[in-house]
Amino acid sequence: MKEREITVGYSMGLHARPAAFFVQNASVFSSQIWLEKEGQRVNAKSILGILMLAAEQGSPLKLIVEGSDEEHAIDMLASVLMEGRVE
Amino acid sequence: MSPLDAESGQEDQRDIVFRGVGVSNGIIYGKVFVLDRKDPAIPREQIADDAREQEIQRLHEAIEKTEADLGEMRRKIERRVGKDHAMIFDAHLLMVRDARLIAETEQRIYEENVNAEYAVMETVNAFVKVFEGIEDTYLRGRIADVKDVCRRLLQHLMGERTTHVPREGEAVIVVARDLSPSDTAQMHKEVVLGFCTDVGSRVSHTAIMARALGIPAVVGLGRLSDSLTTGDMILLDGNRGTVLVNPCEERISQFMADARRFEVLLKKLREEVELPAVTKDGHRLRIGANIELTDELKQIHRHGGEGIGLYRTEYFYMGREDLPTENEHYMAYMAAAKCAAPHPVIIRTCDLGGDKFASMMEVAQEVTDCMGWRAIRFSLQMPDMFKTQLAGILRAATVGEVKVMFPMISGIEELRRAKEVLEEVKDDLRRKGEDFKMDIDVGAMIEVPSAAITADLVAKEVDFFSIGTNDLIQYTLAVNRVNEKIAHLYDPAHPAILRLLRDVTKAAHDNGIWVGMCGEMAGDPFFCPILLGLGLDGLSMAPVVIPEIKRVVRACHYDECVDMVGHTMDMLTGSDVRKFIKRRMGEIFPDLQ
Numbered sequence: 001m002k003e004r005e006i007t008v009g010y011s012m013g014l015h016a017r018p019a020a021f022f023v024q025n026a027s028v029f030s031s032q033i034w035l036e037k038e039g040q041r042v043n044a045k046s047i048l049g050i051l052m053l054a055a056e057q058g059s060p061l062k063l064i065v066e067g068s069d070e071e072h073a074i075d076m077l078a079s080v081l082m083e084g085r086v087e
Numbered sequence: 088m089s090p091l092d093a094e095s096g097q098e099d100q101r102d103i104v105f106r107g108v109g110v111s112n113g114i115i116y117g118k119v120f121v122l123d124r125k126d127p128a129i130p131r132e133q134i135a136d137d138a139r140e141q142e143i144q145r146l147h148e149a150i151e152k153t154e155a156d157l158g159e160m161r162r163k164i165e166r167r168v169g170k171d172h173a174m175i176f177d178a179h180l181l182m183v184r185d186a187r188l189i190a191e192t193e194q195r196i197y198e199e200n201v202n203a204e205y206a207v208m209e210t211v212n213a214f215v216k217v218f219e220g221i222e223d224t225y226l227r228g229r230i231a232d233v234k235d236v237c238r239r240l241l242q243h244l245m246g247e248r249t250t251h252v253p254r255e256g257e258a259v260i261v262v263a264r265d266l267s268p269s270d271t272a273q274m275h276k277e278v279v280l281g282f283c284t285d286v287g288s289r290v291s292h293t294a295i296m297a298r299a300l301g302i303p304a305v306v307g308l309g310r311l312s313d314s315l316t317t318g319d320m321i322l323l324d325g326n327r328g329t330v331l332v333n334p335c336e337e338r339i340s341q342f343m344a345d346a347r348r349f350e351v352l353l354k355k356l357r358e359e360v361e362l363p364a365v366t367k368d369g370h371r372l373r374i375g376a377n378i379e380l381t382d383e384l385k386q387i388h389r390h391g392g393e394g395i396g397l398y399r400t401e402y403f404y405m406g407r408e409d410l411p412t413e414n415e416h417y418m419a420y421m422a423a424a425k426c427a428a429p430h431p432v433i434i435r436t437c438d439l440g441g442d443k444f445a446s447m448m449e450v451a452q453e454v455t456d457c458m459g460w461r462a463i464r465f466s467l468q469m470p471d472m473f474k475t476q477l478a479g480i481l482r483a484a485t486v487g488e489v490k491v492m493f494p495m496i497s498g499i500e501e502l503r504r505a506k507e508v509l510e511e512v513k514d515d516l517r518r519k520g521e522d523f524k525m526d527i528d529v530g531a532m533i534e535v536p537s538a539a540i541t542a543d544l545v546a547k548e549v550d551f552f553s554i555g556t557n558d559l560i561q562y563t564l565a566v567n568r569v570n571e572k573i574a575h576l577y578d579p580a581h582p583a584i585l586r587l588l589r590d591v592t593k594a595a596h597d598n599g600i601w602v603g604m605c606g607e608m609a610g611d612p613f614f615c616p617i618l619l620g621l622g623l624d625g626l627s628m629a630p631v632v633i634p635e636i637k638r639v640v641r642a643c644h645y646d647e648c649v650d651m652v653g654h655t656m657d658m659l660t661g662s663d664v665r666k667f668i669k670r671r672m673g674e675i676f677p678d679l680q
Contacts, residue, residue, distance in 0.1 A: 056223070
């Protein structure tokens with residue numbers, strides 16, 4: 001299991017479009033993936049879960065990945081979130 | 088419709104009139120289809136243990152069908168209005184196949200032995216409750232998306248029990264509280280004559296879609312959808328933003344005759360679009376166009392507009408989550424400047440409100456929030472966003488005669504702060520070695536009564552005024568036009584408004600600056616002689632009404648108009664003013680009587 005503390009890079013926070021992009025990326029991996037904010041943990045492959053975090057720009061989040069491709073997944077997903085990429 | 092009928096205010100008692108904002112032109116008479124968005128009653132059915140697998144199977148079939156629908160809609164919208172607007176369906180697609188949604192629904196079916204419909208609804212309601220507890224307005228707005236997806240799933244689970252716009256048969260006018268992208272994507276053009284919605288604005292999804300489809304639409308109609316039922320007949324006037332409910336025969340034929348006459352008139356007017364707006368005694372007005380989309384630019388020349396009197400820039404910020412870049416602003420304004428040359432372009436800085444800003448889909452709170460955190464107030468608190476736009480404007484001003492205008496200025500302090508920011512942007516551009524216009528003209532939109540009352544002070548600090556009558560009238564008369572109980576009090580002919588207009592114009596001219604008008608009143612032929620007589624230097628309006636206004640100007644004598652204004656200043660009521668104008672208009676346009 002891998003864990004990493006990150007902050008949200010999206011200027012409008014984790015809203016629909018960034019959340020959609022993130023979930024699409026997370027779903028590529030076979031590992032189980034979670035995001036945690038202030039103790040609230042959600043499945044990172046669920047857009048509803050991610051929207052519920054209401055994570056604003058700069059919010060500290062914990063990214064947790066467990067599975068066979070966890071190394072690759074955590075690097076890739078952490079960079080998407082930190083850099084605020086949508087494509 | 089002729090100006091005389093439009094402003095007579097003598098509607099037949101049997102006819103009920105709703106006034107909103109016309110966002111796509113055209114006049115039609117047709118049958119109403121009320122798109123009922125109320126949730127259908129979902130029965131709770133207790134099922135046997137061995138029926139649970141079957142319910143789960145049904146759930147997955149419905150999910151697959153919904154995915155197929157959404158994929159299809161995404162393609163349609165992308166084709167019709169572009170990729171940015173199609174993006175919302177990506178989120179919808181992810182929601183319908185959301186792991187958590189499916190897992191919790193399956194769990195309900197298994198543990199509570201309930202039917203799939205009921206399990207879906209319960210699960211979605213639980214999600215909605217959580218979303219309602221979130222403080223972020225934008226995210227609360229996603230409730231609509233979750234419900235939209237839920238409705239689709241239920242539709243497939245229950246068969247076609249929920250209402251949707253028919254795909255074939257008699258063509259209808261769709262009436263709804265609001266229309267979502269998935270609603271409009273499902274509609275077939277052949278069966279939809281027009282749209283009417285309770286909420287919305289010129290940049291709402293409904294408006295953009297109606298213009299793309301070329302069908303008339305009126306939005307911001309208040310409580311129209313509650314007042315109508317499917318099968319009612321309405322006259323929809325997208326030019327003037329009115330809806331006439333169950334009108335009598337006489338009224339319909341009069342209306343349609345007006346519509347036809349208007350068409351004929353338009354054809355004739357198109358032949359003379361190049362003629363300038365000069366009165367018989369040689370007084371000249373600049374008639375500009377109100378524009379918000381780049382693809383509307385071509386309409387300016389077609390209708391004989393002299394430049395752009397109001398470039399609304401809100402659209403740049405809609406339908407997306409990131410902010411437009413300086414270059415996007417620059418490219419758009421440069422295109423406008425080139426198109427308008429040799430005439431000027433007045434670019435109004437962003438007039439959005441704070442809470443509406445981050446919405447992917449229109450939330451349409453602007454009416455309730457019209458006195459709130461928006462326009463220049465919002466821009467001044469978002470300096471980065473504001474500066475990006477100003478930099479784009481300053482750079483584009485090297486190409487043509489581009490001017491910048493600040494919306495909702497309420498006094499000198501705000502104006503000075505905005506101008507300070509403009510100077511900072513100039514410094515930045517200078518440091519970067521960018522080419523820009525140093526002495527760009529700066530204007531104030533006069534739409535807040537405090538600015539109108541102190542116009543003599545404000546005039547000393549700007550290069551021009553543009554009077555925004557829509558808000559000025561609402562604020563001055565304390566009338567929210569969306570409330571149908573008081574909408575009749577919204578009256579551009581009210582003596583208070585005419586006096587304010589007189590004073591603002593005088594203040595501008597005393598200080599040697601240009602003053603124009605860009606509200607709806609500017610495009611209303613009925614008031615044209617009065618606006619001429621007040622001495623306004625320019626008017627700006629929707630391109631489609633420019634030829635008509637120019638024709639009115641050409642039929643007037645400036646001296647007579649000045650005289651008319653003199654008479655109206657002593658009148659006691661708006662209806663006295665209207666009667667007087669109507670009589671004089673009859674003399675100027677005997678053929679329109």
